[in-house]
Amino acid sequence: MSGGLLEVEALSVAYQRGPGPAVEALRGVSLSAQTGEVVGIVGESGSGKSTLAAALIGLMAPAAQVTGGSIRLRGMDLADLSADQMRALRGREIAMVFQDPMTSFNPVIPLGQQLVDYQHNLQGPSRAQKRQRAVAMLARVGISDAVACMGRFPHELSGGMRQRAAVAAALLMTPSVLVADEPTTALDVTMEAQVLHLLRELRRDYHGAIIVVTHHLGVIGELCDRVYVMYAGQVVEQALVDDIYHAPRHPYTAALIACDPGSLARLTPVLPTIPGRPPDLAPPPKGCAFAPRCGLAMDLCRTTPPPRVQVSPTQSALCHRVQG
């Protein structure tokens, strides 16, 4: 598995807050992304998906510490880079779209000026040309009066517009990896559909990898090619999007899909749930983290960490119950 655009190998991240054992937020996470691919990372709160997104762009909380593994971009280990080198990489090679763009734009500077400033590292074009590029990019993401939009402040835009502008800002430097953390969670369903549509359009003429981090299975279904399902800091299953939905092998993936009201074919006045809560990760349980909530769990599951079983070249699951 080398030569990929982005390779995360056995990444472990722990948060040390106060005395007591550290919270092991990521435990041996491996994932890869190729050029032209949309990769989905799905999980519920506390699964570690946001920690993973933050680690990818090198913006982890001060209390977080990488305790093992590596992140490689075109074979280059991000841990070897100095803060300056990482800063040069961010934006140009890896860019991020956050859940609420209101907090990622500066509220007191007009949008246009911020979009020009984002191109600071770009040698060559003059300031006027950079402005032109920003206007063209805003038009590209579907903002109808792009020139007028350049003069507006972030709060003057609607939520949907701001999210489009954030996508435009992230793409200005044509990064090779775009990380979108819950890109549509703050939006209404009609705006959500439009932003999903935009991202789908962009993947056609944008040559890079898009990594979408979300808890919403609808976003995964509409947008992604491959999916990593996270639970309690681990990737419990990875597969092509069609296999995740139609042939999930890990009991957690199956339960998660069954819970989504959008995937219930028949009307059910009593909605399915997953009984219990995710485990405390300080320290994580000895056996399978999902065992206490799993209908298929046996004694072995509670005592021994589950193996990663490769069921097909593209699908694997972290489970004692899965047969290869």
Added chain:
Amino acid sequence: MSALFALQGVSVDLPLASGLAALLPGGGPRLNLLEDISLEIGSSEIVGLVGESGSGKTTLARAMLGLTPISGGTMQFQGKAVGPRGSFTALRRHAAMAFQDPVASLSPRMRVGALLTEPYAIHAIPKAERRSAADLLAEVGLSAQLASRYPGELSGGQARRVCVARALALQPALMVADEPTAGLDVSVQGEVLNLMTGLRASLGLSLLIISHNLAMLRHVSDRIAILYLGRMVEQGPTAAVFAAPLHPYTRSLIASEPQPDPRRRRADLAIRGEIPSVLQRPKGCVFHTRCPIAADFCATTKPEMRQLAPGRLVRCHLAQLT
């Protein structure tokens, strides 16, 4: 069946001007938030209220419970008038609201136990009729130990349940739940909703669930009402509305829901553009600027609510039963 709560032609205006202009005769310019809203909630009925941000869902809920004054129309609760010409006291004793942000609606300086029993003190309920905090917590599936915690120490799902428990303290006939699943994981969403729908079966509770989660309302509500920019555009039995939506807006909303099944990916956009600002409400039909089937007169003539079949109402010039 007589309705538990009935709204007839309710409208809500807010004064737009501040300062001296507000003192002018007539109070200066006013911003119309809701107009001509009629809705009935039967006893033991679950009604879903749907709409995008800015459609007036929360304003309507607040108006129903007297938190925002109405400027027109009438409201009746259990056959008695409430609102400007009636009293809210009876209503507030028998109708409860679970607010959108559960943590923000719980006082941070009070322990859960005190929060749960506060409604008894407010309504001077005799000691014999009061229920203990532990009892209320058990009803929503929480451990009695939570009574000694502060709201900041609860998880999102727990805070949501505490709000439901507090709403239930007075054994209301109606509960209004504003976005009860917002911010919850899918596996927890089901628990909170099952809890509320279970109370209908055990206590005969009526529910008004405000949400933009159509997939969820499809399963739990008996009837749904759809708001767009402060106007009720469609109303009807949930199954019938999903099977054959009458209003083009309802159709677009249903067609915009992201599909978890990759084999059913949406090929094209069902709706373009954004909900206009209430400050620039379109003339004629409020939806005509985004409507795929709008005709010329839609931009000039306001559509009236029409009944196309028993219980199925739509505010559209062009809607017809198929």
